[in-house]
Amino acid sequence: MTERRKIIFIINPISGTVKKSGVVKIIKTVLDKEFYDYSIVETMYSGHASEIAENAKRNNVDVVVAVGGDGTVNEVARSVVNSDTALGILPCGSGNGLARHLMIPMELHKAVEVINMHVVHALDYGVINGMPFFCTCGMGFDAFISMKFAESGKRGPVSYLENILREGLKYKPETYEIKNDDGTTSYKAFLVSCANASQYGNNAYIAPQASMSDGLLDVIIMEPFDMLEAPQISIDMFNKTLDRNSKIKTFRTKHILVHREKEGYIHYDGEPVMTNADVDISVVNKGIKIIINPFADKTKRQPNMVQNAFSDFFNDISNMRTDLSRQTRHIHVLNKILLKRLNNL
Structure with a gap:
């Protein structure tokens, strides 16, 4: 035996x-x-x-x-x-x-x-300022929301989405200098995320093409956008098409150095931590053994209650046929409606 x-x-x-x-x-x-x-x-x-x-x-x-x-x-x-x-x-x-x-x-x-x-495979993991991560890490708005989420003491996708809706329109983009083997480029961005895996969770795909077996990180730079562009960005995230959005810049790399204007929050797998202005992010190729699902069908994805709520919300917006000022007002109202709807889920 x-x-x-x-x-x-x-x-x-x-x-x-x-x-x-x-x-x-x-x-x-x-x-x-x-x-x-x-x-x-x-x-x-x-x-x-x-x-x-x-x-x-x-x-x-x-x-x-x-x-x-x-x-x-x-x-x-x-x-x-x-x-x-x-x-x-x-x-x-x-x-x-x-x-x-x-x-x-x-x-x-x-x-x-x-x-x-x-069935065990050796897969990649990432490291940000010495801290391992396995899904995503980043700075900017997603790190800020991770901090707000931790402070709220409330768990779950509804609480997470409430924080996004309340804080998103108030958040100010920052300037980041990003250095890799191709040189140094400066970006004004809403967030900079590095993905070892494809999503934040709840089928919100920040890097729909990311692989845990290619020895590379997917770097996502989300450029500043206004409130009328926000719905499409969210739709793309849940539809696995974010990499096609004009506000998104992506590239793959083994290692980047990021310089910010000042110290601030970063997150690793959603856990927020305060660090100095410089952030070092790298990938460890095939550094962790994980039991995988050998029968996984990567083409299938199940909707969830957050996606359903988003779908209704964005359908309301996309069906508008009004001038810009009325659209802006409607979006503020619909934000409040969606928050109420989520609280009742």
Whole structure:
């Protein structure tokens, strides 16, 4: 009989909205116990997931599974990079960006079945000012929103979208000097994002063509836009067509240095942190082993409640046949309507 592989499930009891007692039951019911020798551990404080994963790596555990959202995934993943311990994901967060990019099923029993198949690939990860990230990192508006989201104490896509709608029209673009192997270019931008994977989460695709196996980061520069252009940018993000928008500049690289006018927030996988004016971002090629879904169909994507709310909202705007001043007024009104609609979801 083949020796069973060791696997540890690290559960963040406060991430997302899924009841973790139900998760434990699914693990115990669906996991292939002839293949895996398993244990389940709950985190008790911030950073605990990293400690558990680090200890598991030292003890040659074959798989460490992050049970939670992107924050939990980041904590676990950064502790097993450059090792033989593989990362598994049971998505229980509000965005689940890395799981969605990898087409890990959102239904937990199906996600456990993916873990049972134990198909492991070596994939890329990124580093921003020494901090590993696995989906995206960036500065500008998305880092600002990550900070607002963390301050609000409310989780979930509705809270995230509320912050975008409230703060988006007030945010002032900044100037960034970006240096890579091709030279240095200055941009005035709403945000600068570097993507190892394709999306922020909730099927919001900031870099629809990004790959975790090409040894490159997709750099996205969003130039300043007005409130009448904002709806199309959001539509493109959910339709996986953002790279075709005229306000978006993209390129691929292994390493960039970004100089800002002053210190400010950056984010890595949605976690905000204050840093100085200089930001160093690079990719580590095939630096982490991850259990992937071998039957993933990259052409399929499920809509969600945020997309449905956006769809209604933007249909209202696109159907307008009014002058510019009336459109501007309507957009302010529709922002308020959408916020009310989201609060009722």
